[in-house]
Amino acid sequence: MKLLILLGPPGAGKGTQAQLLMTKHGLIQLSTGDMLRAAVKAGSDVGRQADAIMKSGGLVSDEIVTKLIADRLDDEAHAPGFIFDGYPRTQAQAESLDALLAERGLKLDHVIELEVDEDALVDRISGRFTCAKCNEGYHDRYKLPKVKGTCDVCGSHEFKRRPDDNADTVRTRLAEYRAKTAPILPYYDAKNLVARVDGMADIHAVTAAIDGIISESATA
Numbered sequence: 001m002k003l004l005i006l007l008g009p010p011g012a013g014k015g016t017q018a019q020l021l022m023t024k025h026g027l028i029q030l031s032t033g034d035m036l037r038a039a040v041k042a043g044s045d046v047g048r049q050a051d052a053i054m055k056s057g058g059l060v061s062d063e064i065v066t067k068l069i070a071d072r073l074d075d076e077a078h079a080p081g082f083i084f085d086g087y088p089r090t091q092a093q094a095e096s097l098d099a100l101l102a103e104r105g106l107k108l109d110h111v112i113e114l115e116v117d118e119d120a121l122v123d124r125i126s127g128r129f130t131c132a133k134c135n136e137g138y139h140d141r142y143k144l145p146k147v148k149g150t151c152d153v154c155g156s157h158e159f160k161r162r163p164d165d166n167a168d169t170v171r172t173r174l175a176e177y178r179a180k181t182a183p184i185l186p187y188y189d190a191k192n193l194v195a196r197v198d199g200m201a202d203i204h205a206v207t208a209a210i211d212g213i214i215s216e217s218a219t220a
Helices: 014-025 032-042 045-055 062-075 091-103 118-126 167-180 182-189 203-219
Strands: 002-007 028-031 081-085 110-115 128-131 137-139 194-198
Touching: 002 014, 002 182, 014 028, 014 081, 014 203, 028 032, 028 062, 032 045, 032 062, 045 062, 062 091, 091 182, 110 182, 110 203, 118 128, 118 167, 167 182, 182 194, 194 203
Parallel strands: 002 081, 002 110, 028 081, 110 194
Antiparallel strands: 128 137
16 A cells, blocks of 8 residues: 655645545545535544534634544555545644554655745746636646637637636735745655655656655565
């Protein structure tokens, strides 16, 4: 069983790479946000606890999140592996995850950080827009429609931008990542678990680099 954590700031491509890993290796993405929403919808004990906390404006405790992850690991005990998404974010959570895995005779294989050039990332995110009809992606500098104002794919003349795809918002999210999530890297560095990949490279090059990390450990 492969156990991976993908780290990197918003826009680094974690979601895209997680989807590719799921397709190619059969790994299951454990998104704490998705699991919380599913637990609330299902009305489970943990879901009711989380729902009450969120409705009161509080933060769901580490204990609740750890319980959700433990339940999912047990439910999918025969899966080829898991990608942890959005957890852990602190050293305390990292230590809880280690303990949870050890109880099941498991341990993390890799913590893969997608490294980015922040200025280039701001440029990449703040310039993107999509066709409002078919969702084909474009960029102000790198991929404009062949005919101005007309989608290459469906011919629509309507386009849209995500409201948070602007330079100020992107820089705020990058600062939050540096402050809140990046500090767990020294914890995993001390365990020789961190592998770093150029997150600014082409999507397929990033995928190949991650595959190389996974394959190398499989044959070691």
